[in-house]
Amino acid sequence: MLKERGLRMTRQRRVILEELRATNQHPSADDLYGRVREKLPRISLGTVYRNLEILTELGEIQTIALAGNLKRFDGVARNHYHMRCLNCGNLVDAPLEVIDSLERALQEKTEFRVLGHHLEFTGICPACQARLDEKE
Numbered sequence: 001m002l003k004e005r006g007l008r009m010t011r012q013r014r015v016i017l018e019e020l021r022a023t024n025q026h027p028s029a030d031d032l033y034g035r036v037r038e039k040l041p042r043i044s045l046g047t048v049y050r051n052l053e054i055l056t057e058l059g060e061i062q063t064i065a066l067a068g069n070l071k072r073f074d075g076v077a078r079n080h081y082h083m084r085c086l087n088c089g090n091l092v093d094a095p096l097e098v099i100d101s102l103e104r105a106l107q108e109k110t111e112f113r114v115l116g117h118h119l120e121f122t123g124i125c126p127a128c129q130a131r132l133d134e135k136e
Contacts, residue, residue, distance in 0.1 A: 013051050015039050021075035026091040028072055085125035
């Protein structure tokens with residue numbers, strides 16, 4: 001995909017992609033920058049941001065927009081669902097398959113041409129539940 005757009009898989013791009021795919025967390029650009037700097041000490045935060053945008057546009061990764069301007073990044077490019085803890089903000093993959101019938105049902109009932117969907121479940125993660133139970 002990179003070559004088709006006249007881009008190379010630079011060392012920075014490769015390390016960013018490797019670090020993102022090496023975690024099941026969904027780090028922010030700042031978090032990822034910290035991890036990438038361990039391997040590429042001279043990389044700038046701006047370079048990390050630019051490459052995350054490029055990798056998202058190319059469909060190599062996903063950008064997950066949360067409340068406000070906060071973005072998290074996901075090394076799993078295929079569509080899948082997420083769960084987010086309202087207490088600590090932890091974001092994890094939901095263990096469910098994507099339900100394509102939702103798109104078909106919506107398209108049948110509206111004039112929209114549905115191109116895809118993103119679904120996020122919210123709640124309280126097990127670690128926060130345990131901390132809340134300790135306080136009671």
